[in-house]
């Protein structure tokens with residue numbers, strides 16, 4: 036029977052299956068961070084267990100840290116400091132490899148896995164973090180798990196999983212100027228809704244997906260979780276293999292050859308059946324911006340704020356009204372007329388070198404509007420170094436952006452980078468819930484190029500009006 040990419044990886048990792056279809060899956064890579072591990076290690080300690088495969092486990096510190104020089108002098112917030120110290124202590128006690136905070140490889144867990152060549156095609160990858168779906172861009176089955184599951188994987192290197200259904204999101208044709216993987220995934224979520232992928236693993240296919248670089252594919256898979264799906268994936272191809280070959284963890288010699296043979300066997304077979312198929316035309320996707328407090332409340336940048344009164348369904352009308360109020364909007368207002376206070380370019384959705392290049396290309400030779408605080412937070416130390424090698428930091432600093440140290444930063448309010456109540460941000464991150472970037476903060480999600488355009492304009496702006504003035508180098 037023809038199989039999908041998801042079926043192939045699943046079948047290759049089943050240790051045992053229960054009569055109801057629940058499978059015990061072998062896990063190839065377990066990534067960990069400071070937020071979701073303390074109780075898991077406490078559990079191991081209480082049961083007198085060790086980590087089953089420390090070599091298949093990797094820890095990193097990303098959520099709780101400052102992204103300015105203060106990270107070198109210790110963490111001020113006692114709760115954050117405790118979480119970080121606990122992970123450091125547990126790593127030593129349990130022999131878990133941990134990237135130290137001040138190591139150049141430190142970064143957001145979903146940036147470093149692929150970049151170090153640890154996240155590879157055909158793998159099962161888990162992490163106590165919902166955006167683990169990011170690694171699916173490598174052609175892996177990657178998903179977030181809860182703290183008790185973290186403990187289970189640490190102890191056994193396996194995980195109980197209910198089977199998922201197959202869904203294909205097909206994006207045909209080519210993206211227009213100013214559009215990126217972020218615009219694709221925002222458009223997809225706008226179309227299917229935040230519950231559209233429930234119970235499914237989404238495989239992204241079509242010319243527009245094939246044309247994306249690995250960073251673009253990671254952006255798409257990253258936000259898959261906001262569409263309710265268990266995981267997102269892209270079949271590995273030459274783009275994937277070329278990317279891996281450049282990473283430090285790439286298999287070498289004969290190992291590369293045998294790995295490549297397995298990777299090439301992974302794409303879904305001709306005739307494989309998907310339970311659900313959704314199709315989009317890439318050339319119809321305009322640069323996207325969310326206006327509300329859910330990622331599905333998204334519009335093309337040319338759009339206007341909807342009027343809740345136009346909605347018949349009472350529950351939805353109340354929901355829209357609450358969003359309009361929280362976001363400080365007026366129905367009928369043009370998105371492009373919304374003044375922004377803060378621009379955040381970063382997060383595991385959009386902080387890779389390609390994202391920073393996209394922002395720098397728009398910013399080069401221009402100035403951030405006077406009233407805007409614009410920050411660029413590279414996803415890892417290696418991204419930061421690469422950007423500096425290319426002179427992107429200079430371009431951004433000269434334009435008036437802040438150039439910061441790697442971490443989750445203003446993606447969520449867990450470290451000093453926060454919005455103040457009432458502040459409006461243009462953000463390349465993935466969540467726009469009430470208070471996500473700080474209590475009372477108002478978040479508009481968009482791509483790095485669109486975020487750069489908003490920083491320059493001082494309001495949400497159409498990146499198509501901001502053609503790059505000169506080449507980056």
Ligand SMILES: CC(C)[C@H](C(=O)O)[C@@H](O)C(=O)O
Pocket residue numbers: 070071098163164165166179447
């Ligand atoms: C802290 C962590 C558990 C959380 C997640 O799982 O996604 C965070 O990364 C987020 O983005 O909200």
Ligand code: SF4
Pocket residue numbers: 097098143144145164166382383384442443446447464465
């Ligand atoms: S960057 Fe944001 S979404 Fe990604 S892991 Fe950190 S907090 Fe979660």
